Amino acid sequence: MMTTQVALNVKESSQTEFDQRHEQRLINELLELLVTHHGGGMSEDELDTNIEQFHAAISLGRTSHEGQLRKSGEPYFFHPLRVAHLSARHWMGFPSVIAALLHDVVEDTPVTLNQVKKQFGAEVALLVNGLTKAADEKLSREVLKEKTYRKQLLAAVDDVRVLCLKFWDRIDNLRTIGALPATKQSLIAEETRKVYVPLALHLGMGYVATELESLSLKILYPTRARRYRNGLDEVRKGSKSFLRKFRASIHSSLDHQKISFSLTDHWRPFSIPAARVVRRGLQSVYTLNILVDHTMEAYMALGLIHSLYPPIPGKLRDHISIPSQHGYQALKTTIQAGEERVRIEVTTRKLARFNDSGVLAPGFEFRKTNFRELMHALLEGESAFDAESLRVASRTIQVYTPLGETRVLPEGSSALDFAFEIHERLGLHAVNARINGRTRLLKSRLMDGDQVAISRSDKPGVLPKWLEWVVTPKARNAIRRYLRSKVKS
Numbered sequence: 218m219m220t221t222q223v224a225l226n227v228k229e230s231s232q233t234e235f236d237q238r239h240e241q242r243l244i245n246e247l248l249e250l251l252v253t254h255h256g257g258g259m260s261e262d263e264l265d266t267n268i269e270q271f272h273a274a275i276s277l278g279r280t281s282h283e284g285q286l287r288k289s290g291e292p293y294f295f296h297p298l299r300v301a302h303l304s305a306r307h308w309m310g311f312p313s314v315i316a317a318l319l320h321d322v323v324e325d326t327p328v329t330l331n332q333v334k335k336q337f338g339a340e341v342a343l344l345v346n347g348l349t350k351a352a353d354e355k356l357s358r359e360v361l362k363e364k365t366y367r368k369q370l371l372a373a374v375d376d377v378r379v380l381c382l383k384f385w386d387r388i389d390n391l392r393t394i395g396a397l398p399a400t401k402q403s404l405i406a407e408e409t410r411k412v413y414v415p416l417a418l419h420l421g422m423g424y425v426a427t428e429l430e431s432l433s434l435k436i437l438y439p440t441r442a443r444r445y446r447n448g449l450d451e452v453r454k455g456s457k458s459f460l461r462k463f464r465a466s467i468h469s470s471l472d473h474q475k476i477s478f479s480l481t482d483h484w485r486p487f488s489i490p491a492a493r494v495v496r497r498g499l500q501s502v503y504t505l506n507i508l509v510d511h512t513m514e515a516y517m518a519l520g521l522i523h524s525l526y527p528p529i530p531g532k533l534r535d536h537i538s539i540p541s542q543h544g545y546q547a548l549k550t551t552i553q554a555g556e557e558r559v560r561i562e563v564t565t566r567k568l569a570r571f572n573d574s575g576v577l578a579p580g581f582e583f584r585k586t587n588f589r590e591l592m593h594a595l596l597e598g599e600s601a602f603d604a605e606s607l608r609v610a611s612r613t614i615q616v617y618t619p620l621g622e623t624r625v626l627p628e629g630s631s632a633l634d635f636a637f638e639i640h641e642r643l644g645l646h647a648v649n650a651r652i653n654g655r656t657r658l659l660k661s662r663l664m665d666g667d668q669v670a671i672s673r674s675d676k677p678g679v680l681p682k683w684l685e686w687v688v689t690p691k692a693r694n695a696i697r698r699y700l701r702s703k704v705k706s
Contacts, residue, residue, distance in 0.1 A: 247298075254308055273337070274319055278297055278319055282294040282326065285325065288397055289396040290396075291393070296389060297319070298318070300317045300320065303388060307385075307574040308574050317385065320344075323345060323349045388432065390405070410434075420575045423545055424573040428486070430488065434488060445487045452495065453484070455498075456503070466525060471518055476517060479507070482506075483503070483562075485501070500557070500559065504560040507564075509564075519550065522552060526552035527552065527553050528550050532549075533550045534548070537568070546568040547568065548563040613625050613628060617666075618670075624639070631662055632649075632663060632671065633692060634692050635650070635671070636692075637687070638691065646673040646678070647672070647673055650670065651669070651671075681700060
């Protein structure tokens with residue numbers, strides 16, 4: 218009995234030491250990322266103050282969560298540490314990282330929001346408040362969930378970093394979700410796909426959207442995910458020798474031209490389409506990513522690759538000159554290397570930051586007005602988040618008024634959506650549309666580049682079926698308000 222107790226004590230002591238070393242490693246990496254990304258733009262005094270605040274947040278988070286364990290048995294403080302680490306890796310600054318470290322203290326510990334504000338300032342308190350769930354013992358769980366969503370949206374209107382921090386929080390929760398009941402896991406995964414994936418796409422955060430989607434699908438389709446992982450392992454093993462030689466030839470060619478570059482293997486994350494094609498081999502699941510310093514070097518690298526290996530006709534995409542629908546910027550090609558077809562993407566290091574981190578990347582041009590309009594429209598809706606309304610947050614098209622003014626709408630928008638985008642009164646009085654000079658019905662779907670004019674009547678002609686013709690929250694909300702007013706009158 219004594220021997221067993223001693224063994225248990227030794228095991229616990231060893232685990233504690235491991236946890237302490239792991240925690241310190243994360244803290245050191247966090248500080249290194251923050252100083253590297255943001256220290257150069259601060260005076261010595263500003264940097265010292267921010268580092269002091271960072272260590273104070275570490276101390277408060279550690280003591281506040283002391284003794285708390287996650288469902289998996291892991292010390293709770295590792296969760297906010299990992300969320301902060303993801304934030305720092307994706308260019309978020311000291312206030313955001315401090316908020317990430319403290320994002321659960323108000324919700325799960327005796328620490329109050331006023332304490333956070335007093336010690337760390339209003340900026341950090343706003344971010345922490347945006348990430349804190351709504352609380353009211355009198356309300357049901359579903360109503361509280363709805364209030365929490367609306368609270369996040371309101372905070373995001375003022376500061377988009379609230380949503381970004383929520384993305385990192387959700388990614389870590391999905392990665393460590395195994396200890397929760399299967400039913401709850403599925404609910405969280407479905408919510409992630411409906412809400413956070415399209416919002417991440419709207420913010421240009423391709424890495425986040427892909428990661429959230431893949432993690433959610435693994436929960437919803439575990440058998441398919443397992444088969445995909447096994448199929449992917451087979452492809453990786455079978456292509457190991459080929460890829461070593463292939464990479465060496467690319468490396469030698471670029472190096473000979475004195476181009477500064479880096480090569481990275483990218484294996485396709487799990488998705489339903491990926492699972493369907495994994496048996497086709499390397500071309501369906503692998504991409505060689507090449508990073509260079511300047512745009513001109515990207516085109517030079519592409520030319521060198523095509524001189525080494527013949528390109529497949531129709532597979533070249535120049536998304537540097539014309540960014541893709543989600544803002545992704547890279548040169549994409551597929552080449553024939555002996556018996557294998559290989560996908561290659563070439564981009565600059567700066568554009569790679571945009572592709573991964575979107576709105577958070579230094580220099581990213583973020584249309585804040587469009588984003589705020591989206592948030593307000595969702596807040597005015599019948600529910601804080603409905604899947605149809607969120608179509609506005611993914612793919613977009615550009616259409617034009619008769620005077621040549623541009624309007625950005627979600628893909629799948631109708632002429633009626635366009636009318637409400639111009640003005641609510643025009644939407645309510647709309648009769649038909651002229652699209653590229655031809656008369657069309659209001660339910661006609663618009664294409665990128667269309668020129669649209671709306672014909673109107675003296676009286677509103679709103680019908681309940683109009684709700685089936687529109688996809689934007691602005692149009693839906695206006696139609697619903699009008700129909701409700703008619704019922705009341």
